[in-house]
Amino acid sequence: MEFLALFSTIIFLHAVLVLLYNLIDKWRHRNCYLLDYVCLKPSDERKLPTNLCGEIVSRNSCLGLNEYKFLLKVIISSGLGESTYGPRNIIEGREASPTLSDSISEMDEYLFPLVDSIFLRVNQSFHLSPSSIDILVVNVSMFSPAPSLAARVINRYGFREDILVYNLSGMGCSASLISVDLIRNIFKSHKKKIALLLSSESISPNWYNGNKRSMMLGNCLFRSGGCAALLTNDPFLGGRHGKLQLRRLVRTHLGRSNEAHTCACQKEDDEGRHGFHLSRELPAAAAQAFFENLRVLAPKILPLTEIARYLLASVWKKKTTSMSTVNMKSGVEHFCLHTGGKAVIEGIGRSLGLDEKALEPARMTLHRFGNTSASSVWYVLSYMEAKKRLRKGQRILMMTFGSGFKCNSCLWVVMRDLDDCGVWEDCIKGYPPKTLVNPFFDKYGWINDPNAEVLVQKFKDGMARGEKRESLTDLI
Secondary structure (H helix, E strand, C coil): CHHHHHHHHHHHHHHHHHHHHHHHHHHHCCCCEEEEEEECCCCHHHECCHHHHHHHHHCCCCCCHHHHHHHHHHHHHCCCCCCCECCHHHHCCCCCCCCHHHHHHHHHHHHHHHHHHHHHHHCCCCCCCHHHCCEEEEEECCCCCCCCHHHHHHHHHCCCCCCEEEEECCCHHHHHHHHHHHHHHHHCCCCCCEEEEEEECCCHHHCCCCCCHHHHHHHHHECCCEEEEEEECCHHHHHHHCCEEEEEEEEEECCCCHHHHHCEEEEECCCCCEEEEECCCHHHHHHHHHHHHHHHHHHHHCCHHHHHHHHHHHHHHCCCCCHHHCCHHHCCCEEEECCCCHHHHHHHHHHHCCCHHHHHHHHHHHHHHCECHHHHHHHHHHHHHHCCCCCCCCEEEEEEEECCCEEEEEEEEECCCCCCCHHHCCCHHHCCCCCCCCCHHHHHHHHHCCCHHHHHHHHHHHHHCCCCCCCHHHHC
16 A cells, blocks of 8 residues: 555656646747847949939939928938948839839849848858758748748758748838737747748839829838847757847737728829828727837836835826836837838827937937838847947837837847947948038928929929930039
């Protein structure tokens, strides 16, 4: 009897130990680590300096004096600098008639160099080949050919036949964090996997050549770019080589509201010209999505003392206080914000009570690279790293907005001191610059001159007669 009791006890303890091991092992593999990432830096021939932007604008025969004044005002206040990048067909003057070949070539010029770069980087630390990739997620919102862009990457690099593949489109500027969330959820049911995330945007087929103001805005803000990131749930690989660990991710979608759903969308104007429409309802939709997202996220990342302070303030004022009264810095050291535009960055900054130093990475990214859509937050992260601001144990809040309307956010924890300059290597010493004044005003300020209408008409008449002028400036 004693032997049976001892044997039963051993069996019971063994079962308990196996259960505990399985629970701990499952918990360890639910983690999501960022191994590394690279951001795209196109060649200098793809840059869009002031002169070239002026030439592109002047090629649009639909524009009159009022439209020129509007564009000048938008560009000057956009926060973009002289070194952003654009697609090849626009630089070559073929923006009015983009082809399928233009769009595919544009994506090949983005995605393939990104994959090459990310493999080159990680192989300096540990061996990783295309056959090591278990999951591939590609997000490009405005271009979705068949076969998919993900299939083109698989064909190029010979990924395994059993790779899990996802090609996301239409998700807008928040697609990167949606992709991270997708990968995180796959990790929950698959152990020791490595995922490759590719994020970019196609501009060439969506360039607007009309004169509707709500559709001209996109031309002033969106620029070429992209990012490749490697993520894993392997605790050994992540613990040894990981840069960041994902702690929280919250997604908010206001699609049930008609105003929010249509405030940022692809459409045609009354003349049938294709483009991307940004309506007057966009700021209100963004503000609501931001508030709803923060309402869920804040209790998950802030210390109890800050939550208690906020609740007491709400009770004292006998109403719900604004989220701007929450001190987000009590739970976050760095803010990685979507570079949707100067007004977007300033609006988020006011809502979160951030100072100029906290907003600097987003502002400088907008100035150097423009709004690169879903990949923009990775350029912001790279700026922080290049400035050697990211130290072990610190927390980074990523926040993005996208059509639909969506607001997505996540919290990363830095796993080791980071100091790689990445895409900022050749220019980080010059940032922040002494001034962010846009040179467009000095070059094209004459548009506000009383005689500007005569000059514009003279330019159009000359173009109609076949006279060769690169831009309106040639008349001055």
